[in-house]
Amino acid sequence: MKELTRRKWITTGLATAAGASGLAVAAKLASHYGLVPPDSGGIYGPGETMTYATHRMLTQHSLAREFSRSQISAQPFANEVAPLGDDFAGHQKAAFANWRLKIDGLVSRPGEFSMDEIKSMPRHSHITMIQCEEGWSYIAEWIGAPLSYALEKAGALPQAKYVIYRSFQRDWIDSIDMADAMHSQTLLTYGMNGSELPVAFGGPLRLRVARQIGYKSVKYITRMTVTDKLEPYQSGYAWYAGI
Ligand SMILES: Nc1nc2c(c(=O)[nH]1)N[C@H]1C(S)=C(S)[C@@H](COP(=O)(O)O)O[C@H]1N2
Ligand SMILES: [Mo]
Numbered sequence: 001m002k003e004l005t006r007r008k009w010i011t012t013g014l015a016t017a018a019g020a021s022g023l024a025v026a027a028k029l030a031s032h033y034g035l036v037p038p039d040s041g042g043i044y045g046p047g048e049t050m051t052y053a054t055h056r057m058l059t060q061h062s063l064a065r066e067f068s069r070s071q072i073s074a075q076p077f078a079n080e081v082a083p084l085g086d087d088f089a090g091h092q093k094a095a096f097a098n099w100r101l102k103i104d105g106l107v108s109r110p111g112e113f114s115m116d117e118i119k120s121m122p123r124h125s126h127i128t129m130i131q132c133e134e135g136w137s138y139i140a141e142w143i144g145a146p147l148s149y150a151l152e153k154a155g156a157l158p159q160a161k162y163v164i165y166r167s168f169q170r171d172w173i174d175s176i177d178m179a180d181a182m183h184s185q186t187l188l189t190y191g192m193n194g195s196e197l198p199v200a201f202g203g204p205l206r207l208r209v210a211r212q213i214g215y216k217s218v219k220y221i222t223r224m225t226v227t228d229k230l231e232p233y234q235s236g237y238a239w240y241a242g243i
Pocket of ligand 2: 215
């Protein structure tokens with residue numbers, strides 16, 4: 001109850017500050033509560049801060065909409081990825097037996113997980129829509145281990161604020177805050193629509209962040225780093241892309 005009242009107060013404060021004295025004041029208030037995203041500095045910065053801070057105040061524990069099995073898209077669209085190269089082909093040939101997910105940073109037990117280890121973790125699934133910023137979308141069943149489970153196994157420390165994740169494709173790196181990292185719908189995904197996750201859709205391992213737009217669901221993930229600070233975000237897209 002107390003938390004709810006506090007949240008309501010802060011949200012009202014943010015909205016009022018934004019309306020009355022401009023976004024700069026709202027940004028100050030957000031900063032006071034530690035709700036400033038890493039792209040708060042650019043021209044869209046104040047807007048990004050407002051979006052992130054109000055989302056976090058209102059929807060920390062909300063779920064992305066789930067669909068029924070009959071609504072699964074018959075022909076999901078796999079966005080084209082850059083060629084994956086010979087090293088990836090080698091992994092594929094070995095049926096990903098040598099694929100590892102490394103977890104490091106602010107954890108008490110840094111280490112690596114094989115696909116078999118990830119598949120032996122609790123198995124969760126959800127039928128949700130993935131939406132690209134370019135407009136298309138599809139609905140699929142995503143199957144995997146909750147990221148929260150792997151982070152707890154690795155011993156994420158209390159000062160953790162974000163998780164940075166990297167892909168086999170070196171230029172794909174992204175990050176989420178702990179609210180999304182620990183969220184029940186955030187999965188280390190290895191299955192789709194009852195089968196193995198196809199390579200075109202990010203197999204063997206994809207981070208599915210159900211509450212954010214498509215580009216946050218990075219394919220071919222190899223490493224996660226728990227941290228308490230992020231470098232400025234320079235992808236040109238919003239860091240927080242909640243839907
Ligand atoms: N490694 C990697 N992850 C990626 C991408 C990519 O090119 N490489 N594209 C992103 C974008 S922009 C979107 S919209 C979704 C597309 O998911 P889909 O291929 O399942 O449709 O994956 C995201 N994850
Ligand atoms: Mo996208």
